Amino acid sequence: MPEGYVLELRHLRYFVAVAEHSGISHAAERLHIAQPAVSRQIRDLELELGFDLLSREGRRVVLTDAGRAFAERARGILRETEDAAEAARRIAKGEAGTIRVGLLESASWAGHVPLTLSRFKRQHDGIRLDIRPMSSVEQIDALLAGEIDAAFVYRQDNILEDALAVHPLRIDDVVLAASVDLVFDREGPLSFEDIDGLPIVTFPRSVAPAYHDRLFGALADIGFAPQIVQEAVDETTMLSLVSAGVGCAFVNSANMQRPPRRVQFREVDGLSVPLEFLFLTQSTRGSLTQLLVDTVLKLDAEKL
Numbered sequence: 507m508p509e510g511y512v513l514e515l516r517h518l519r520y521f522v523a524v525a526e527h528s529g530i531s532h533a534a535e536r537l538h539i540a541q542p543a544v545s546r547q548i549r550d551l552e553l554e555l556g557f558d559l560l561s562r563e564g565r566r567v568v569l570t571d572a573g574r575a576f577a578e579r580a581r582g583i584l585r586e587t588e589d590a591a592e593a594a595r596r597i598a599k600g601e602a603g604t605i606r607v608g609l610l611e612s613a614s615w616a617g618h619v620p621l622t623l624s625r626f627k628r629q630h631d632g633i634r635l636d637i638r639p640m641s642s643v644e645q646i647d648a649l650l651a652g653e654i655d656a657a658f659v660y661r662q663d664n665i666l667e668d669a670l671a672v673h674p675l676r677i678d679d680v681v682l683a684a685s686v687d688l689v690f691d692r693e694g695p696l697s698f699e700d701i702d703g704l705p706i707v708t709f710p711r712s713v714a715p716a717y718h719d720r721l722f723g724a725l726a727d728i729g730f731a732p733q734i735v736q737e738a739v740d741e742t743t744m745l746s747l748v749s750a751g752v753g754c755a756f757v758n759s760a761n762m763q764r765p766p767r768r769v770q771f772r773e774v775d776g777l778s779v780p781l782e783f784l785f786l787t788q789s790t791r792g793s794l795t796q797l798l799v800d801t802v803l804k805l806d807a808e809k810l
Contacts, residue, residue, distance in 0.1 A: 515583075515584070515587060516547065517547055517550070517551045518580040518583060518584055519537070519584065520533065520537065520539075520544050520547045520548060520551075521547075521548060521551060521559060521576070521577065521580060522577060522580050522581055522584060523536055523537050523544075524544065524548060524560070524567065525569055525573065525574075525577040528567075528568075529566065529567055530544050530545050530548070530567060548560065555576075557570075557572050558570050558572070558573070559572060559573035559576055559577075560573055561573075598793065603632075603633050603634070603794045604633070604634045604635075604636050604794075605633060605634070605635055605636065605655050605656065605794050605795055605798055606636045606638060606653070606654040606655045606656075607623075607635055607636065607637055607638065607654065607655065607656045607657070607658075607798070608638050608639075608640045608644075608645035608648060608649065608654045608656070608657040608658065608659070609637060609638070609639060609640075609645075609657070609658045610639070610640075610641070610642060610645075610658060610659065610660070611639055611740070611741075611742055612741050612742070612757075612758050612760050612761050613658060613660075613758075613760045613783060614639075614658075615760075615763040615764040616760075616763035616764075617675075617676065617760070617763070618658070618675050618676070618783070618785070618802065618805060618806065619658050621805055622798070622801055622802050622805055623635060623637075625801055625805065626797070626798060626801045629801070630797055633794060633797070638654060641713060641714065641740065642657075642659035642660045642661075642662050642714060642717075643662050643664055643713070643714055645657035645658075645659050645786075646659060646662055646664045646665055646670075646786065647664060649670065649786055649787070649788065650664075650666060650669060650670070652788070655787065655788070655791070655792070655794075655795045655798075656785065656786065656787045656795055656798055656799075657785070657786040657787075658783070658784075658785055658786075659783075659784055659786060660678075660714075660717065660758075660781045660782060660783055660784070661716075661781075661782040661784055662714060662716050662717070663715065663716040665784075665786070668789070669788065669789055670786050670787065670788060670789060671786065671787045671788065671789050671791070671799075672784055672785075672786055673784060673785040673786070673799070673802060673803065673806070674782060674783075674784055675783045675784060675785055675802075675806055676782075676783045677780050677781065677782055677783070678758055678759045678760050678780075678781040678783060679758075679759050679778055679779060679780055679781060680721060680724075680756050680757065680758060680759065680777065680778075680779045680781070681756070681757065681759045681761075681762065681771045681772060681773055681774070682696065682701060682754055682755070682756055682771070682772045682773075682774050683744070683745055683748045683754060683755045683756075683757045683761065683769050683770070683771055684704075684748065684754045684769070684770055684772065685748055685749065685750075685751045685754075685768060685769065685770070686768050686769065686770050687751060687768075688754070688770075690772070694773070695772065695773040695774060695775045696772050696773070696774050696775065697774075697775050698728055698729060698730060698774075698775070698776070700774075701730065701754070701774060702730065703733065704733070704753070704754045705733050705734075705735040705752070705753035705754065706732040706733055706734050706735065706753050706754055706755065706756070707734075707735065707736045707737070707738060707744050707747045707748060707752055707753040707754065707755040708732065708734055708736075708737055708738075708744070708755060708756070709737060709738060709739060709740070709741075709744065710737050710739065713739055713740075717779075717781070720779050721756060721779050724777055724778065724779045725756070725777070727776075728774070728775075728776045728777055730777075735752060735753045736752050736753060741755075741757050741758060741761060744757060745757065745761065745766050745769055746766070748766075748769050749766045749767075749768040749769050756777075757771075758781055759771070760783075785799075785802045787799060
């Protein structure tokens with residue numbers, strides 16, 4: 507193809523119409539365009555390509571060998587263009603597409619997360635939700651990098667307020683998780699004396715530095731010095747270790763929505779580490795993500 511030539515879709519449409527209707531006059535009728543205009547476009551196309559697509563025999567035209575090959579490829583290009591336009595149209599109308607959503611397992615059993623996902627799928631069945639379980643820190647990094655479109659997280663130090671849209675949803679707190687085999691002398695919240703000396707399962711600071719520092723600072727404020735016997739990277743593993751009797755753990759109260767069979771949860775007098783649960787998206791977001799934002803905000807307004 508000559509340098510500088512730009513093939514336009516109308517050239518393909520006109521030529522395919524001529525090929526399918528065995529003549530320029532018939533093609534012009536089907537295209538609702540004057541015959542001279544179709545002839546001119548075909549001549550321009552042949553001139554730019556540098557070879558004949560049609561063999562003219564009086565008022566009749568037939569495809570050359572090159573024309574037949576070109577027509578076959580041109581039909582494919584037009585079909586793909588139509589398919590692309592239809593796919594984009596469905597996404598623009600909220601009828602198709604994919605939203606990549608990060609979430610925390612511990613916050614997915616009750617409240618905003620399951621209710622949001624359930625309602626969204628009922629209202630937008632054609633949109634696929636690509637669910638990606640990650641820690642809060644990992645979700646925020648992934649959102650900033652454009653690897654996910656939305657995130658359900660607890661507030662962390664790596665949130666960039668200027669780059670993200672932040673929607674506060676609720677405040678959770680911490681509770682003590684202990685094996686059901688561990689018997690305490692009282693009902694209700696435990697005292698410092700009840701927990702003093704208990705072996706503790708916790709998480710490495712690198713997993714969530716801000717939360718780690720707040721939790722251990724709050725424990726220090728009530729005079730509790732944890733005797734750490736095991737570390738685990740997430741609360742699911744920590745609760746498994748608690749269930750096995752390895753030790754106790756201070757965990758998010760959201761875990762009480764899916765209590766392991768052999769774990770009990772107890773509040774501790776004077777211990778509070780408020781955990782702000784958030785829904786995040788990028789400040790500039792696509793129309794599909796906005797549909798998810800609308801669902802979250804509507805549910806939150808219903809005071810879950």
